[in-house]
Amino acid sequence: MRFLRTSWAVLLKTFGEFASDNCMRMAAALSYYAIFSLPAIMAIVVSIAGTFFGADEVRQRFVTEARDVVGQNGAEQLETMIEHANRDDRGMFGTIGSVAILVFAATGVMSQLQSALNDAWDVRPTTDKSKVVYFFVKRAISLLMIAGIALVLSVSIVASAVLTALQDQIGAMLPGPAWHVAILLGNDLLGLLLQTVSFALMYRFLPDTEVPWRGVWLGAALTAVLFTVGRWLLGTYLSHSNLATAYGAAGSLALIMAWVYYSGIIFLFGAEFTQVWTRRRAE
DSSP: OHHHHHHHHHHHHHHHHHHHTTHHHHHHHHHHHHHHHHHHHHHHHHHHHHHHHOHHHHHHHHHHHHHHHHHHHHHHHHHHHHHHHTOOOSHHHHHHHHHHHHHHHHHHHHHHHHHHHHHHHTOOOOOSSOHHHHHHHHHHHHHHHHHHHHHHHHHHHHHHHHHHHTHHHHHHHSOTTHHHHHHHHHHHHHHHHHHHHHHHHHHHHSSSSOOOHHHHHHHHHHHHHHHHHHHHHHHHHHHHSOHHHHTGGGHHHHHHHHHHHHHHHHHHHHHHHHHHHHHHHHO
């Protein structure tokens, strides 16, 4: 009974903080920033993870995951974004300039995520460094976050490949369709675990305050579960709605923005939950 009362109190407090911090509006702002940063982020992730598995393999992984949410047209739009961002026919100076622009654009949305997390924790950055130095330090941290996401994706690809390779062995041990269910369940649990790790890294290192790991993991796990459930629900809704046709040529972009907006809402709700839960444990 005490656990239920505590859980209910934490959820009520989380919803209150979510509303008072205008998280819906922040999620809309994040979706706007993300549309411009998304190609750069994907290009950097593909470049880093592609050094281990090949850019085509990583790009195909992106497209496959996106197809379940935004449909075939939206997935093809994302693939086109990645291809244009990763063009290598610009020459040396063009390549250097493109890399600089990619890094700046990709870290921009991370900076906005950091600002949103600071609002969730009610902190304002204070530093003895100059504003220029502070700017580049935070951009470097944002770039490391993107690199971390790329490494998590790499682990996901390796683990999925291992599960696929073990299909025959598992099929010999489990009769009927049970082996297929086991593989699907393993992939789903793996995805949930890696999403939890990704959210935990952002909740832990992006805010300008010390966030204990023990408070981070529960919030990250909740966010990963909501993210997974929401991906299925939103994918089902978008596949039966006329959102893409209503916006004509911009339909694919509208689908992507809708998904990013929902993702922002879930991310910020998880951040507020992490903040409320951590402070309640400290009381």
